[in-house]
Amino acid sequence: MTLSERVAKAVAAAPVIDLHTHLFAPQFNTLNLWGVDELLTYHYLVAETLRAEPKVAPEAFYARDKTAQADLVWEALFVRRSPLSEATAGVATVLDAFGLDPAAPDLRDARAFFAARKVEDHLEDVLRLAGVTALAMTNDPTDPAERAIWEAGVAPDPRFYAALRIDRLVTSNDLAAELDRWIARMRPRYLAISVNEVSAPPRAVLDACRAHDLPFAMMVGVRRAVNPRLGVAGDGMSTVDLAPLERLAGDNPDVRFLVTTLARENTHGLCVVARKFANVLPFGCWWFMNNPSLIEETTSMRLEMLGPTFVPQHSDARVLDQLIYKWRHARRSIGNALSRRYGAMTVPPTDAQIERDARALLGGIAGEWLGA
Ligand code: RAT
Numbered sequence: 001m002t003l004s005e006r007v008a009k010a011v012a013a014a015p016v017i018d019l020h021t022h023l024f025a026p027q028f029n030t031l032n033l034w035g036v037d038e039l040l041t042y043h044y045l046v047a048e049t050l051r052a053e054p055k056v057a058p059e060a061f062y063a064r065d066k067t068a069q070a071d072l073v074w075e076a077l078f079v080r081r082s083p084l085s086e087a088t089a090g091v092a093t094v095l096d097a098f099g100l101d102p103a104a105p106d107l108r109d110a111r112a113f114f115a116a117r118k119v120e121d122h123l124e125d126v127l128r129l130a131g132v133t134a135l136a137m138t139n140d141p142t143d144p145a146e147r148a149i150w151e152a153g154v155a156p157d158p159r160f161y162a163a164l165r166i167d168r169l170v171t172s173n174d175l176a177a178e179l180d181r182w183i184a185r186m187r188p189r190y191l192a193i194s195v196n197e198v199s200a201p202p203r204a205v206l207d208a209c210r211a212h213d214l215p216f217a218m219m220v221g222v223r224r225a226v227n228p229r230l231g232v233a234g235d236g237m238s239t240v241d242l243a244p245l246e247r248l249a250g251d252n253p254d255v256r257f258l259v260t261t262l263a264r265e266n267t268h269g270l271c272v273v274a275r276k277f278a279n280v281l282p283f284g285c286w287w288f289m290n291n292p293s294l295i296e297e298t299t300s301m302r303l304e305m306l307g308p309t310f311v312p313q314h315s316d317a318r319v320l321d322q323l324i325y326k327w328r329h330a331r332r333s334i335g336n337a338l339s340r341r342y343g344a345m346t347v348p349p350t351d352a353q354i355e356r357d358a359r360a361l362l363g364g365i366a367g368e369w370l371g372a
């Protein structure tokens with residue numbers, strides 16, 4: 001076997017612990033999204049459809065029901081054009097994994113296939129096909145539908161870890177009490193926020209992280225609603241100043257920070273911060289970074305600057321089936337970056353070393369930070 005085949009094999013076999021998704025365990029009922037209509041109405045694809053078909057007004061698109069939206073996306077991005085973007089290629093990978101035709105003229109066969117699936121069987125098949133053993137949800141107690149399920153005493157599938165999302169909770173008048181209450185109820189593996197700029201979170205957040213020994217995840221660089229007409233598909237990004245992250249990590253050496261940045265321009269700076277502060281863990285190639293070329297470039301840079309002490313990718317999946325493509329595609333890019341790095345070593349790696357590194361990068365380090 002060539003070096004790159006040995007690496008690909010080890011990366012394919014390494015179990016994934018997915019650090020950040022928007023998936024829900026089946027116990028959350030209708031919040032657990034899966035199937036072809038959900039896949040096609042993913043906001044990444046909505047943005048691409050409205051770009052490809054500028055005559056379709058966003059308001060008219062959103063006024064359609066989900067099936068009609070999915071039909072329009074299929075027509076625009078799969079029938080009239082080739083699925084070359086990463087988000088469309090992902091749908092093709094998923095359909096192919098289930099033996100469905102990504103070049104079908106319509107969605108009849110795909111819909112029939114998913115309609116015949118039982119949710120429990122489907123979950124097992126997707127996790128197996130994706131090679132995922134555990135994943136973190138995004139749990140927002142200010143969302144009424146989700147809150148009601150937690151308050152009814154849900155016991156999620158143990159492979160679905162809770163992660164307490166505080167974007168909206170931070171504005172609460174009694175944040176400390178709210179955090180204690182939701183940490184007790186959800187038993188989250190970390191607290192998380194998506195922000196434009198890095199800034200120190202309220203004291204209560206850092207206190208809660210310390211008291212419960214939980215990392216604080218910051219996803220940095222999103223600019224919400226740059227095109228409000230696009231709804232959930234309308235967010236943009238910007239580069240950010242990482243000096244406040246250095247201060248935060250330096251002032252709070254007893255708090256662990258999981259950090260990902262949305263701008264390609266910030267990936268190098270984040271590596272430098274992580275070299276200075278061991279309590280900062282760079283993770284994932286987030287959202288607009290989740291493209292094969294950028295994952296390969298970013299992973300290569302992180303390997304050169306940090307060695308195998310980071311988490312190369314998280315899926316950000318919103319639809320269960322997306323785990324299949326997000327991880328198949330990411331494994332390819334991570335494998336390419338790793339074999340290039342090994343190829344540059346004076347002494348070539350053994351199989352045991354390759355396997356150890358692949359396991360650490362795909363799931364081991366995430367598992368350590370999440371107490372898995
Ligand atoms: O990647 C996404 O799906 C975004 O819409 C966001 O949800 C982002 O990942 C976030 O967690 O803020």
Ligand code: ZN
Binds near residue numbers: 020021022316
């Ligand atoms: Zn997300």
